Amino acid sequence: MHMIQPGMEIDVLKENGKLASENYRLLKSHQIKSVDFMGSIGAGKTALIIKIAEKLRAKGVRVCAIAGDVTGDDDYARFEKSGLEAVNCNTGHECHLDAHLIHHTLDKMDLSKYDVVLIENVGNLVCPADFPLGTDYRVVVISTTEGDDMVRKHHDIFQHSDVAILNKVDLAEVMEVDPDAIVEDHRKLTGGLKRMYKCSVKTGEGLDEIMAALKL
Amino acid sequence: MHMIQPGMEIDVLKENGKLASENYRLLKSHQIKSVDFMGSIGAGKTALIIKIAEKLRAKGVRVCAIAGDVTGDDDYARFEKSGLEAVNCNTGHECHLDAHLIHHTLDKMDLSKYDVVLIENVGNLVCPADFPLGTDYRVVVISTTEGDDMVRKHHDIFQHSDVAILNKVDLAEVMEVDPDAIVEDHRKLTGGLKRMYKCSVKTGEGLDEIMAALKL
Numbered sequence: 001m002h003m004i005q006p007g008m009e010i011d012v013l014k015e016n017g018k019l020a021s022e023n024y025r026l027l028k029s030h031q032i033k034s035v036d037f038m039g040s041i042g043a044g045k046t047a048l049i050i051k052i053a054e055k056l057r058a059k060g061v062r063v064c065a066i067a068g069d070v071t072g073d074d075d076y077a078r079f080e081k082s083g084l085e086a087v088n089c090n091t092g093h094e095c096h097l098d099a100h101l102i103h104h105t106l107d108k109m110d111l112s113k114y115d116v117v118l119i120e121n122v123g124n125l126v127c128p129a130d131f132p133l134g135t136d137y138r139v140v141v142i143s144t145t146e147g148d149d150m151v152r153k154h155h156d157i158f159q160h161s162d163v164a165i166l167n168k169v170d171l172a173e174v175m176e177v178d179p180d181a182i183v184e185d186h187r188k189l190t191g192g193l194k195r196m197y198k199c200s201v202k203t204g205e206g207l208d209e210i211m212a213a214l215k216l
Numbered sequence: 217m218h219m220i221q222p223g224m225e226i227d228v229l230k231e232n233g234k235l236a237s238e239n240y241r242l243l244k245s246h247q248i249k250s251v252d253f254m255g256s257i258g259a260g261k262t263a264l265i266i267k268i269a270e271k272l273r274a275k276g277v278r279v280c281a282i283a284g285d286v287t288g289d290d291d292y293a294r295f296e297k298s299g300l301e302a303v304n305c306n307t308g309h310e311c312h313l314d315a316h317l318i319h320h321t322l323d324k325m326d327l328s329k330y331d332v333v334l335i336e337n338v339g340n341l342v343c344p345a346d347f348p349l350g351t352d353y354r355v356v357v358i359s360t361t362e363g364d365d366m367v368r369k370h371h372d373i374f375q376h377s378d379v380a381i382l383n384k385v386d387l388a389e390v391m392e393v394d395p396d397a398i399v400e401d402h403r404k405l406t407g408g409l410k411r412m413y414k415c416s417v418k419t420g421e422g423l424d425e426i427m428a429a430l431k432l
Contacts, residue, residue, distance in 0.1 A: 040256050040257050040258065040339070040341075040362075041256050041341055041362050041363070041366060041369070041370075042256065042258070042359075042361055042362030042363050042366075069369050070342060070369060070370060070371075070372070071368075071369060071370075071371055072365070072368045072369050074365040074368055074369060075365075093372070095311070095340070095342035095343050122342065123256070123341065123342075123369065124311070124340060124341070124342055124343075125257055125339065125340070126286060126311035126338070126339075126340055126343070127311050127340075127342070127343065143258075143361075145258055145359075145361035145362075146256075146257050146258030146361075147257070147258050149288070149290040149291075150257060150258075152287075152288045152290055153257070153285050153286060153287060153288050153290060153339065154257075154286055154287075155286075155287055156286070156309070171390070174387070174390060
C-alpha cells in the first residue's frame with residue numbers, strides 16, 4: 001500500500017528511523033550482531049541465511065532468524081527444519097518489514113540467548129529500501145535467474161544497502177546472464193564505494209567472503 | 217513508499233479505481249483490448265509480452281506495449297528492439313504502476329493506431345495487486361526460478377488477477393521445483409475459480425492457450 005502525500009511520507013520514514021534506532025540500541029545492549037537480508041522472491045535469501053547460520057553454529061555462535069513474509073510460514077518452516085531457531089513475522093498486507101514490526105518481534109524473543117540475529121525481509125526489490133530495521137548491516141540479495149538488469153532498474157535498494165550479493169552464479173550460463181556485467185552496473189551505481197559479492201549458496205562459492213564482509 | 221492510516225489508504229484506492237474506470241472507457245472508445253502483466257522481476261514479463269505481440273502482429277493486429285519500471289528503460293529498449301512499438305513509463309520511486317500514471321501515458325499515445333495495448337507493470341509480486349489500471353485483464357506471471365512458495369506467500373496478487381501464468385516450466389527440473397504443486401496451490405487459493413497456465417516463453421509451450429484465455 002502506498003502513500004502519495006509527501007509530508008506524510010516523511011513522517012512515516014522519520015517514525016521508522018526512530019524505532020530503528022531503538023531496535024539497534026536494544027540489540028547492542030545484548031551484544032547482538034544483526035543483518036537485514038532484502039531482495040526479490042526467489043533470490044535465495046532463505047537458503048543463504050540457512051547456510052550462514054550453519055557456518056556460525058559450527059563456530060559455536062548462537063543464531064536466530066526472523067522470517068518476514070506477507071503471509072504464511074514457509075520460510076520460518078525452512079529455517080526450523082534446518083535446525084535454525086526462528087521467529088515468524090507476517091506483515092499481513094504490507095510489502096516490507098518495518099522497524100515497528102521488528103520492535104514487536106524482538107520484544108517477544110529472549111535476546112540473552114543469541115549472538116546473531118539474521119532477518120529475512122519480504123521478497124521485494126523495491127519497498128524495503130526505505131525502511132531500515134536497526135540492524136548492523138543491510139544486505140540486498142539478487143540472483144542470476146532474475147536477468148541482468150536488476151541494478152539498472154532498482155537504484156534505491158542498492159544505494160541503501162551496505163553489501164550486495166549476486167547469488168546463483170552457478171546458473172549464470174543456463175540463464176545466459178553475465179555476472180560481471182551486473183557487478184559492473186553496481187560498481188558504477190555506487191561509484192565503487194560498495195561491493196557486490198558473487199556467490200552460489202548451492203556450491204558454497206563466495207560465502208566466506210560475504211561473512212567476512214558482514215563481520216560474522 | 218507505504219501508507220499506514222487506514223482512512224487514507226481507502227481514499228487512494230478509491231481515487232485509483234475512478235481513474236482506472238476512466239482508462240477503461242478511454243481504451244474501449246478506441247476498441248482497444250488491454251492487459252496488465254504483473255509479477256516479480258525475472259518472471260519473464262518482458263519476454264512474454266514480446267512473444268504475444270509477435271503472434272498478434274503475425275495476425276495483422278496492431279500492438280503497443282507500455283513498459284513500467286521504477287527507473288531506466290531496459291524493458292522499453294527490449295520491446296523496441298523486438299520491433300514492438302512501446303512507451304516507457306517510469307514511476308520514479310513507486311513500486312507499482314497506478315491508474316493515474318497510465319492515464320498520463322495513454323494521453324501521450326495516438327490510440328487510433330492500436331488494437332491491443334500490453335502493459336508491463338513494475339517487477340513486484342506484492343504492491344501492484346491493489347492498483348488496477350483499467351485493463352480488460354490483469355495477469356500475474358511467476359516463474360519456476362522463484363521457488364515453489366509464491367502462491368502461499370502472496371495471496372493478494374493471485375486473488376486480484378484474472379489469469380495466472382507459471383513461466384519457465386522448461387527450467388523446473390534444474391530448479392528442483394514441481395510446477396503441478398504450484399498450480400495446485402493456486403487452485404486451492406482461488407477455489408478453482410481461476411486458472412494458472414503453465415508455459416515456457418523460451419520453447420513457446422502454453423502460449424496459445426494463454427492468448428485464448430486473454431481473448432487475444
